Amino acid sequence: MNKQLHIVKVGGHLVNDTAALQHVLAAFAQLDAPKILVHGGGRHATALALQLGITPKMVDGRRITDADMLEVAVMSYAGISNKKIVAQLQEHNVNAIGLSGADGNAIEAVKRPVMELDYGFVGDVVDVNSTLFTSLLETGLIPVLCAITHNKKGQLLNTNADTIAAEIAKALSSAYNVTLFYCFEHAGVLHNVEDPNSIMGTLTQSQMDTYIKQDIIHKGMIPKLHNGFDALKNGVKKVVISNTVALSDTNAPKTTLI
Amino acid sequence: MNKQLHIVKVGGHLVNDTAALQHVLAAFAQLDAPKILVHGGGRHATALALQLGITPKMVDGRRITDADMLEVAVMSYAGISNKKIVAQLQEHNVNAIGLSGADGNAIEAVKRPVMELDYGFVGDVVDVNSTLFTSLLETGLIPVLCAITHNKKGQLLNTNADTIAAEIAKALSSAYNVTLFYCFEHAGVLHNVEDPNSIMGTLTQSQMDTYIKQDIIHKGMIPKLHNGFDALKNGVKKVVISNTVALSDTNAPKTTLI
Numbered sequence: 001m002n003k004q005l006h007i008v009k010v011g012g013h014l015v016n017d018t019a020a021l022q023h024v025l026a027a028f029a030q031l032d033a034p035k036i037l038v039h040g041g042g043r044h045a046t047a048l049a050l051q052l053g054i055t056p057k058m059v060d061g062r063r064i065t066d067a068d069m070l071e072v073a074v075m076s077y078a079g080i081s082n083k084k085i086v087a088q089l090q091e092h093n094v095n096a097i098g099l100s101g102a103d104g105n106a107i108e109a110v111k112r113p114v115m116e117l118d119y120g121f122v123g124d125v126v127d128v129n130s131t132l133f134t135s136l137l138e139t140g141l142i143p144v145l146c147a148i149t150h151n152k153k154g155q156l157l158n159t160n161a162d163t164i165a166a167e168i169a170k171a172l173s174s175a176y177n178v179t180l181f182y183c184f185e186h187a188g189v190l191h192n193v194e195d196p197n198s199i200m201g202t203l204t205q206s207q208m209d210t211y212i213k214q215d216i217i218h219k220g221m222i223p224k225l226h227n228g229f230d231a232l233k234n235g236v237k238k239v240v241i242s243n244t245v246a247l248s249d250t251n252a253p254k255t256t257l258i
Numbered sequence: 259m260n261k262q263l264h265i266v267k268v269g270g271h272l273v274n275d276t277a278a279l280q281h282v283l284a285a286f287a288q289l290d291a292p293k294i295l296v297h298g299g300g301r302h303a304t305a306l307a308l309q310l311g312i313t314p315k316m317v318d319g320r321r322i323t324d325a326d327m328l329e330v331a332v333m334s335y336a337g338i339s340n341k342k343i344v345a346q347l348q349e350h351n352v353n354a355i356g357l358s359g360a361d362g363n364a365i366e367a368v369k370r371p372v373m374e375l376d377y378g379f380v381g382d383v384v385d386v387n388s389t390l391f392t393s394l395l396e397t398g399l400i401p402v403l404c405a406i407t408h409n410k411k412g413q414l415l416n417t418n419a420d421t422i423a424a425e426i427a428k429a430l431s432s433a434y435n436v437t438l439f440y441c442f443e444h445a446g447v448l449h450n451v452e453d454p455n456s457i458m459g460t461l462t463q464s465q466m467d468t469y470i471k472q473d474i475i476h477k478g479m480i481p482k483l484h485n486g487f488d489a490l491k492n493g494v495k496k497v498v499i500s501n502t503v504a505l506s507d508t509n510a511p512k513t514t515l516i
Binding site: 048051052053071074075076078079080082083084086087088090091095096097098099100102103104105135139141148150152153154155156 | 329333334344345348356357362363393397399406
């Protein structure tokens with residue numbers, strides 16, 4: 001029987017809040033190894049860009065990663081966020097090792113093809129180096145991934161952290177029983193965004209489709225759920241969406257994709 | 259008999275020059291594995307600090323790393339410089355893995371004690387995790403170190419890259435026959451800084467002491483040489499100071515510490 005593996009993705013909202021991050025990392029430290037942490041970037045990169053006089057480019061409400069924004073994202077995600085998280089986990093005696101997709105060729109991506117829109121230096125994942133992850137995990141290291149990938153031709157790329165978590169989960173699902181945990185600010189997917197107690201205990205893909213049509217599920221939750229169901233259909237044993245509390249308390253409210 | 263291991267340290271001057279960096283990385287890619295690259299940071303961090311309105315603090319000609327400068331150093335060294343180098347090495351089919359001292363607890367340091375001067379968040383190396391390096395090297399990974407360490411209590415620290423290279427070289431000298439290569443802009447240590455051909459072919463520690471008194475050797479070269487002789491006295495087989503040419507051409511001019 002395969003070993004259990006927890007893959008926890010924490011959003012940029014939690015990464016940029018010092019107290020919230022401490023709670024997440026303390027809870028992550030308590031989880032049994034093997035485990036992998038994937039973190040978003042978020043507002044630090046935007047704030048850094050503005051400080052540097054770089055205006056984040058948006059087209060049709062979508063963020064465009066030009067060369068300047070890519071540099072900012074690499075400094076923010078792979079630099080300060082990743083290293084702060086790793087140093088704090090080391091304090092908790094978790095032997096964390098920070099990785100971008102370039103490190104150890106962990107995650108290879110291709111620059112998103114230009115169709116109606118040129119997203120710039122945004123990468124779509126094409127390959128996860130499961131041998132690298134297995135090898136690091138077997139020597140007791142705990143990979144901590146930021147949302148930067150590369151194309152194996154020297155180009156770094158910005159990639160969605162939810163997607164990175166799902167792709168790693170899928171790639172490792174033949175070697176491990178993988179639980180993928182999307183950790184964000186709410187206790188789960190909400191029936192009513194105004195009511196934090198209206199948590200969906202379980203969610204099927206057809207329910208999701210209905211809720212999207214009814215505008216009950218919207219915005220950033222939609223790609224997260226698509227990633228989650230994609231993982232579930234591709235060998236991942238369990239996909240959970242909840243907050244830090246559910247990381248350490250198995251009885252805490254949460255949404256489980258089924 | 260122990261395996262050969264090359265440890266190459268490249269200075270910030272080379273890291274910040276796109277064409278020079280490409281030459282260094284192409285030469286490094288040609289070296290037989292196992293090998294380790296250590297890189298300085300340098301001017302990118304200073305430029306970034308100035309862009310962010312942070313004035314680098316100097317006391318008695320020494321750089322002070324306050325909290326803001328540490329954040330800039332982490333973004334610059336562990337972020338953009340390290341990841342660009344790793345991505346370019348991956349293009350050369352070198353399976354590089356970027357590390358700060360926090361990653362895998364690679365290099366533990368202590369904040370330099372405040373004596374006459376408070377250097378701020380500057381770390382003096384106390385331990386190199388040779389098990390980690392050996393384990394990564396044995397799985398075919400090529401560690402690429404930036405000049406950031408940690409204190410195992412959650413604090414990142416700024417550490418001299420020459421020292422990091424020497425400390426790793428010393429720590430791995432019982433498992434490998436280590437050659438430590440300080441790669442900088444000149445072909446070696448010069449008798450006359452105005453004459454690039456006045457290279458010292460070899461240099462002993464007592465010659466160094468004399469040349470320092472005569473002001474023939476000065477500035478940044480002094481700590482580099484101290485690190486080099488320290489490595490040589492502590493098990494490292496060979497310490498060479500030269501430029502990129504000597505990395506790929508064994509007959510090229512260079513200074514060998516003896």
